[in-house]
Amino acid sequence: MSVLHLLGTSGDGGAETYFLDLVRALARAGVNEAVALRRHPGREAALWAADVPVKVLRFGGPIDILTKTAAAGYARLNGAKLALAWMNRAARHTPKGPWARIGRLGGYYNLKYYAGFDELVANTEDIAEWVVNQGWPAGRVRYIPNFAAAPANTAPVARASLATPEGAPLLLAMGRLHESKAHDIALQALAQLPDAWLWIAGAGPEEARLKAMAIALGVDRRVRFLGWRTDASALYRSADVCVFPSRYEPLGNVVIQAWAHGLPVVAAASQGPRALIEHERDGMLVPIDDADALADGVRVVLADPELRERLARRGKERVALEFSEAAVVAQWKALFADYGAA
Numbered sequence: 001m002s003v004l005h006l007l008g009t010s011g012d013g014g015a016e017t018y019f020l021d022l023v024r025a026l027a028r029a030g031v032n033e034a035v036a037l038r039r040h041p042g043r044e045a046a047l048w049a050a051d052v053p054v055k056v057l058r059f060g061g062p063i064d065i066l067t068k069t070a071a072a073g074y075a076r077l078n079g080a081k082l083a084l085a086w087m088n089r090a091a092r093h094t095p096k097g098p099w100a101r102i103g104r105l106g107g108y109y110n111l112k113y114y115a116g117f118d119e120l121v122a123n124t125e126d127i128a129e130w131v132v133n134q135g136w137p138a139g140r141v142r143y144i145p146n147f148a149a150a151p152a153n154t155a156p157v158a159r160a161s162l163a164t165p166e167g168a169p170l171l172l173a174m175g176r177l178h179e180s181k182a183h184d185i186a187l188q189a190l191a192q193l194p195d196a197w198l199w200i201a202g203a204g205p206e207e208a209r210l211k212a213m214a215i216a217l218g219v220d221r222r223v224r225f226l227g228w229r230t231d232a233s234a235l236y237r238s239a240d241v242c243v244f245p246s247r248y249e250p251l252g253n254v255v256i257q258a259w260a261h262g263l264p265v266v267a268a269a270s271q272g273p274r275a276l277i278e279h280e281r282d283g284m285l286v287p288i289d290d291a292d293a294l295a296d297g298v299r300v301v302l303a304d305p306e307l308r309e310r311l312a313r314r315g316k317e318r319v320a321l322e323f324s325e326a327a328v329v330a331q332w333k334a335l336f337a338d339y340g341a342a
Contacts, residue, residue: 006084006091085102105120164224174232196298
């Protein structure tokens with residue numbers, strides 16, 4: 001084994017989904033790798049199915065002294081050349097040894113967990129710049145974006161299966177049911193779009209509040225709360241517009257995934273989407289926390305077929321040039337080679 005990935009979270013979210021996507025992509029590209037993770041039967045099964053060895057560790061709090069020792073033993077047993085920590089909890093338990101330690105950052109993390117690491121990888125240029133501004137040496141941070149892919153054999157979700165009219169404009173919101181994702185703004189915008197329907201894919205602590213809000217706004221008949229889904233590609237293929245009103249979003253992987261599927265995006269101008277989207281060229285940007293503007297952006301896109309086609313085409317072009325699996329995997333393999341792990 002050349003690369004040991006460490007993932008210490010047990011939840012389901014965008015970071016965990018992309019972790020699985022990247023590990024499997026690296027396996028397809030011939031990278032010799034293994035994973036140490038916190039118990040998650042679904043991820044474990046998916047990794048074994050991809051022929052990636054897995055070891056389950058506790059990844060507990062600060063008093064957990066066993067995980068780091070067990071991870072070191074697993075790394076030595078398999079001849080690791082590089083340990084890649086995904087997020088803070090994994091970084092805390094990434095052991096020192098005769099291997100490089102790399103941290104993968106998908107947000108503005110507390111860098112204390114990465115003290116002594118050889119390098120950090122940020123998935124946006126803004127995060128990479130922020131890391132340097134925190135005092136991290138510029139020569140030991142690099143930018144590698146996430147990739148997006150649209151499997152060719154994926155069929156759309158049948159609208160009838162979710163009691164959604166075939167002819168109605170369908171909006172798709174993806175992301176945890178958390179205050180930062182601003183699904184409440186999507187619901188308020190829907191109230192101004194009487195012909196549209198909204199699918200919200202995600203789970204989280206805001207579910208009860210959002211469902212109550214949908215009833216209070218009188219839009220509950222036109223909203224489907226889908227919960228956590230593993231068929232994101234099919235959902236993207238079903239919708240007419242992707243709405244992404246996040247208040248806080250360091251990357252905006254949903255934007256890249258929507259582009260890959262040829263789905264036009266109307267997004268709030270939080271950090272990630274603002275850095276990704278060229279307004280009216282490959283997406284529409286609206287102010288944060290502005291339901292009126294979100295509704296207006298959706299109306300503009302739905303009313304202008306030429307604009308929809310242009311946004312979709314340019315988004316696909318951006319993915320092919322910057323965010324394809326091949327391009328991103330090549331950058332990871334170059335990093336691994338720098339540390340003798342490829």
